[in-house]
Amino acid sequence: MNKIIRMVVIVVVLGLIATAWDGFFVLPEGRQAVVTQFGAPVGQPIVKAGLHFKTPFIQDVQYFDKRLLIWDGDPNQIPTKDKTFVYVDVSARWRISNALTFLQAVNNESRAQGVLDDIIGSTVRDLINKHNLVEIIRSSDWNPEDHLGPDGKPAPKVIMGRDGMEKRIREIVSKATTKYGIDVVDVMFKRVNYIESVRKKVYERMISERKRIAAEKRSLGEGQKAEILGRVGRELKTITSAANETAEEIKGKADAKAVTIYAAAYNRDPEFYAFSKTLQSYEKTMGKNTNLVISSDSPFFKYMQDMKGTK
Template identity: 60%
Template structure:
């Protein structure tokens, strides 16, 4: 009898423990919960973190994220109003604002991502179809002054009337009118990437390359002109310096020759016979240079001078 009572006590204790264990649950920070009984929601959603209680065994807790979530859509090919096909890659931030409605209308985050893909992608397609490409690629605060350094005067510079930022806001407003019925709050929508399709992209690249080549040719032409201007100025300055140096050299040489002539004149006027003798020697030096043969008469002064020099030795 005692063993039976002990066994019953143990069974009761285990049953109470399991009941208590299944009756209490913890809502983690950043999570919210909905309690369901036989598949139907019971009571209000549990939004605060902490230890909570439910009816054991017959009630089930389903958790949902309370944090901001990221939706990242697949790139889609969309034509603009001016018939240009582009790839649009969009992203958005959202959160579960009503977990009970979210549970009833969507069920889980995977289905929510698919639902947002339909809502946001469709809204983006509608607005892109109604606007030209310039409105998609340029921001709302864009102005021609921003590109004044790189845009040539011949280019057509037209500021956007709406702009990418306002179109994103329009997408957010349109999609936000649909998502609350699914318990979803859409926080923002952004155009992550806008690109041309392959055929258009190649044409754009060719245009960009030709434009860069044109600018490079203009830069080279400007550089060559600047180079010619600098070289011309250098040549002109060199000629001016050379001309000035030659003039000063001529003046100095003239003054030196005049001074030398003056000294020679003073020296020769004091000794005219020595001057005549020196000039004769210079004449003889020029005559007797090289392989010159000279025939002199017996009474020639040069012959007499050479004989005296020879006898003097």
Template identity: 60%
Template structure:
């Protein structure tokens, strides 16, 4: 007995430590726990962070997230009420609101994601198929001035009855009625992306190209008209300026000619003989060149002044 005394004591100490260690658990922030005994839940879920007690070895801890989680579904091809096929990519935020109910109905988050896919995808399909495309692609606060036309040419410049924000709210409310039984609170549902299927997308692109070409042709036509108007104004202004300048030039030239004639007349009246002589000399400079030969008769006016100058 004495031989095994220390070993038995050490064993008891180790067992006591194991019992003490397994009799407590620490719950960190952002997590919640459900205590189970032989697989069955015991008591209410533990949601407060800190040190908590449990029966060692008999009771186990099932831990779950308390923070908000993300569900991201796969894009689905869904027909709208106006027979337009679209790809819809939806996401949602959720959290475990009742850990006990979640453990009993779902057990783990992976299965919860799969369950949410069934619930949300089905609800989205129901609401999208009951509403027109305009309700999905436009918010309820869009103004008619910002709205264009659909691919079929129908005017969409009207305010949506619901709009995307209201439609997603209705989807969340409808899906929440099903998720609550699993201990899941659906916080919101959001449409990440809306796209047309390939055949419809080609029609959309063709219509967009046609619309842009029509707008470009209209802008170009307006530009050509404005260009012609500006050039017409420039030409008219140029003609007015040129005409006015010519008129002023002719007026100035007329006044100058009149003044010159008056000067010439006054000069002639002072000494007619000298004036005649001066004009004759000017004529000589214009008529006679360096290599010119001039033959004059004796009764020529030009010869008369040459003769008087020579003294003969």
């Protein structure tokens, strides 16, 4: 009898342990949960981490992520409003905003990725179809006069721009995914690339634009060079003119002083002055092998004759 009671007690204890084990669950940080009973959700989503209770053996727990999740679409070839084909690769970040709605609408993350494929993909295609290429590859804070279009004229002015398009796509997608318990946080153009034929034209246009800018820079440089050379020439003429004027002034003063000295010497001894000047003339005129043919009556011959007579 005691043995039977002991067995019953053991069974009861094991049953209580199993019940307790199945009746409690721990919700970790970064996760949320929905309790289901026979596949149908019971109550509101559980978002607070910690120990929680459910009916043992009858109810189950479905766990979902609370963190940001990544959606990465496949690159697609899409035509723009101005009939330019581009490859567009888009990425997005999303989270499960309502676990109960999410469970009822899509059930799991794999199906949610498929829903996002359809919604984001179609939204991106529709918006690109309605806008010119420049809106996708440029932001709104640039000057169209500095860029050329395919016809060589200034490119069209950006109205929305790439950032604006990403924001608009996010707004449209976010409204469409609310019913799935999904909140799309942001949408980004990961890469926008031209198809081969367009890429060649773009490269040619870029080369043409750079050549135009280089020509403008060279022209500006030549203009500045001419201006600098002109200014240097004018300054050089001014300096030369001032130097010549100063030199003439100094020369004039020196000549006047020399005349004064010569006059004083002449007044003191005219004969010696004449003799000195004649000797200077001899020195300048005659070298080692100089032959002179002059008249004996010439004043230039006077002192030679006197020196000869003296000898």
